[in-house]
Amino acid sequence: MSIVIAIDGPAGAGKSTIARRLAARLGYTYIDTGAMYRAVALWALRQSVDLSDMHRLDQLAQAAEIVLDSSRDRVILNAEDVTEAIRTPQVSSAASHVAAVSAVRSALVAKQRAFAETRNVVMEGRDIGTVVFPDARVKIFLDASAGERVRRRAAEDGADPASIASHISDRDRRDQTRGDSPLAQAPDAVYIDSSDLSLEEVEEEILKLVRARTANGKEHH
Ligand code: DC
Helix, strand or coil: CCCEEEEECCCCCCHHHHHHHHHHHHCCEEEEHHHHHHHHHHHHHHCCCCCCCHHHHHHHHHHCCEEEECCCCEEEECCEECCCHHHCHHHHHHHHHHCCCHHHHHHHHHHHHHHCCCCCEEEEECCHHHHHCCCCCEEEEEECCHHHHHHHHHHHHCCCHHHHHHHHHHHHHHHHHCCCCCCCCCCCCEEEECCCCCHHHHHHHHHHHHHHHCCCCCCCC
């Protein structure tokens, strides 16, 4: 069995940065599951698929060939590099609609489980510790205050904080209230509020847990 480190939490809590650093430190593969929902959303937007058309969205999710090239940090959809294209506000919003469709989720969850069959992973998302890997070795629920999450996104994107705030709260509400696999903390996840912590402090806290629960993170499957 390979080792899974699951990192869940709301938008802008710092999951990607932390997950990427941890994976590099441990020599594990970093998997950004949000990028998969974004890739399906991008394809749907390009095909002008109605975001409430569950059948078409299911077809797209099943047909999508998504490659997460973690060594080069690129996201490939059907042989096209979409790393930048999936980061627009329009795709962010569409992704949270697409992610509410159960058939889309089951198609992508199957791909996520397959990724971890042969390698140790740090996997980031909303339902990794609750649904995708309920037996993950380490589960983190990474949170930050709403104000801090908006500040970080604004610093990253250079966008207007007021519009970021409304987009983030819309997305979180949709992600938390959907029927299938809503954003939630697993009962056995460790809650970390990163509002007043540096990146290094968050990383060290998680690494301590990983070391305690693995043979110093070096265990092999
Ligand atoms: O983490 P992100 O912002 O890139 O995620 C994009 C959308 O996909 C977001 O609205 C939540 C959704 N998502 C999800 O439902 N389950 C996951 N495991 C990852 C992301």
